[in-house]
Amino acid sequence: MQNKTGSQWGVNLANQNVRAAAAQVLNNVVERGESLSNALPLAQQTIAVRDKALLQELCYGVLRWLPRLDFFCKSLMDKPLTGKKRPLHYLVLVGLYQLLYTRIPAHAAVADTVNGVKELKAPALKGLINAVLRNFQRQEESLIAQVENNITLTYCYPSWIVKRLQANYPSNYQAILEAGNERAPMWLRVNRRHYSPEQYQTLLAESDITSETSTISSQALRLDKPVDVTKLTGFDQGASSVQDAAAQMAALLLDAQPGERILDACAAPGGKTAHILENQPDLQAMTAIDFDQKRLLRVQENLDRIGLNASLIHGDASLPETWWDEQQFDRILLDAPCSATGVIRRHPDIKWLRRDSDIAELVQLQKAILKANWALLKSGGTLLYATCSILADENTQQIKGFLAENKDAILQPINPDDTPENPGWQILPGQEYMDGFYYAKLRKA
Ligand SMILES: C[S@@+](CC[C@H](N)C(=O)[O-])C[C@H]1O[C@@H](n2cnc3c(N)ncnc32)[C@H](O)[C@@H]1O
Structure with a gap:
């Protein structure tokens, strides 16, 4: 019998709590210096297929807004979670990120995050994490007000990058910092040996994948929504490639x-x-x-x-x-x-x-x-x-x-x-x- 993640042995090999998986990835990246492009694909093997996009969103989101989320967490806790409990700190950040930046209903975001403590082997911290997230909901407005006028908490970059960009782009460094916090679009390069960009755009539209051409690169199509490459016509034969x-x-x-x-x-x-x-x-x-x-x-x-x-x-x-x-x-x-x-x-x-x-x-x-x-x-x-x-x-x-x-x-x-x-x-x-x-x-x- 197959279970819901497809394992024929009935063992849920790929059904880890997605919030706990995100906390582990974030701990590996921020605390241990592992790159996200290594840590994320490994974690994606441990969760259900339907959760992969959410795992990516949580990891990217927390890394984008890290100092701000850290600040909220610090403001809400008496003492930081350190040592073996450090992954739980990132679980809190994952919870805060969902409350601030996603449309996941707050009660579900809190409940599913709190459930992550089991997989992080700290069931005793369930109450603490629940309380921190609930307190955030109560104090959200006053905490957000404290972010204003603080350049690190506003743009969420290390100060050395801000300083270098200020020096290189005195009139527009803020816009550059903001652009780095945006979600990047998915761009394709159309292989002219197979199709013209216009032909390929029409083919994609037939599969409900809509796109725009580029004013700069004559071979580029920007997808209105990212899709899995397996959905792209002729991808396996080289008709297109993912490239900015x-x-x-x-x-x-x-x-x-x-x-x-x-x-x-x-x-x-x-x-x-x-x-x-x-x-x-x-x-x-x-x-x-x-x-x-x-x-x-x-x-x-x-x-x-x-x-x-x-x-x-x-x-x-x-x-x-x-x-x-x-x-x-x-x-x-x-x-x-x-x-x-x-x-x-x-x-x-x-x-x-x-x-x-x-x-x-x-x-x-x-x-x-x-x-x-x-x-x-x-x-x-x-x-x-x-x-x-x-x-x-x-x-x-x-x-x-x-x-x-x-x-x-x-x-x-x-x-x-x-x-x-x-x-x-x-x-x-x-x-x-x-x-x-x-x-x-x-x-x-
Ligand atoms: C910006 S990436 C190249 C991306 C690639 N051109 C592409 O479009 O897919 C830079 C590459 O330089 C390689 N690299 C770093 N130092 C190098 C060296 N001394 N000699 C050759 N390659 C090096 C890295 O391994 C990395 O793959």
């Missing part, structure tokens, strides 16, 4: 031509490698490198799904002497490791996992990869530098420094604002519904 419209600009700006040798220097998980190959089937060679062997497997999976081929190399892009065959490239995409501050709306854990001190290290790594890759480029060749960062140090300042040190590097302006004094194209999160991204196109003299 800003990320789709990489292959369009690189503009690979027939017969060329292309290097994708930091390729995993391979979204941009696949896009380059989809758009240009007649390359002489496509080499994709990544430092992370596990992530490199995902490049292969992505290429296999779409039916594309590339030479994949597990290597360090800053040390070409360890992997390069001495044949120069016509074009190089350097999608550099970065702070990912442009994609916080998709990865709210970045706020709490990154440190200010990481930025200087990343800038040095980007500089080293840029320098090493420049030597691999033919004269007359093009290097496209990309990051999903919105910090000037990783973007305009990095490229300004590179142009000053390399007289054979000529900036190819992407738009009229892209000048040697302020090089590159900075896309801000939320702009035309896109992620924050940076591109600078350089030609070798």
Whole structure:
């Protein structure tokens, strides 16, 4: 006999309380530094299929508003839950998040959250958690009033990110912080070898999946509501891929031509490698490198799904002497490791996992990869530098420094604002519904 989660043994392997599962994920991310993209899929295996979207919503939501929820929790408790009881702190935050930000009826939110104590092995705390959530309901108005005029509790970012954005964008940093707290839309890249974006849009509409085209990327469709990829026509055959419209600009700006040798220097998980190959089937060679062997497997999976081929190399892009065959490239995409501050709306854990001190290290790594890759480029060749960062140090300042040190590097302006004094194209999160991204196109003299 099958139980309701499908286990034929009658054991509920996948029926954990979703609030308890969320509390465990949050504890693993915030307290133990695990990334949300690792912790969440593992937890999703422990809950019923119908609860997966709710688990994601709870984890994303709490990470978005963490300092505010922490503040409410602290105000309502005599002493914090620490040590082995720490996951219970996150259970309280999960409860508060539902009361503040979801349409789940309050009585159900409280009851289901309180029930989570069993799975967190702290049944004795049932009364306490119930009391905290009930007290919040009574004091909600006065607590919310205390959030006003406090920049950390209003925007819910670590102060180092706020300071950097204030310095880089004095007139609009608040809008950027707010955009990072929005829910990101689901964007598709339509594979032109299968359909035009308009044809694919019509096909999706026939399955009640409505979408909008992009004003920026000619191959992008933004879905009005996210859907499971299994619902997308021809997804398994590579007719479309999930990729933000800003990320789709990489292959369009690189503009690979027939017969060329292309290097994708930091390729995993391979979204941009696949896009380059989809758009240009007649390359002489496509080499994709990544430092992370596990992530490199995902490049292969992505290429296999779409039916594309590339030479994949597990290597360090800053040390070409360890992997390069001495044949120069016509074009190089350097999608550099970065702070990912442009994609916080998709990865709210970045706020709490990154440190200010990481930025200087990343800038040095980007500089080293840029320098090493420049030597691999033919004269007359093009290097496209990309990051999903919105910090000037990783973007305009990095490229300004590179142009000053390399007289054979000529900036190819992407738009009229892209000048040697302020090089590159900075896309801000939320702009035309896109992620924050940076591109600078350089030609070798
Ligand atoms: C921004 S992600 C690349 C995303 C990818 N281009 C895509 O579109 O799917 C940066 C990648 O750089 C890789 N990386 C970091 N340091 C590296 C290095 N020294 N050499 C090669 N790859 C590196 C990381 O493993 C990560 O996969």
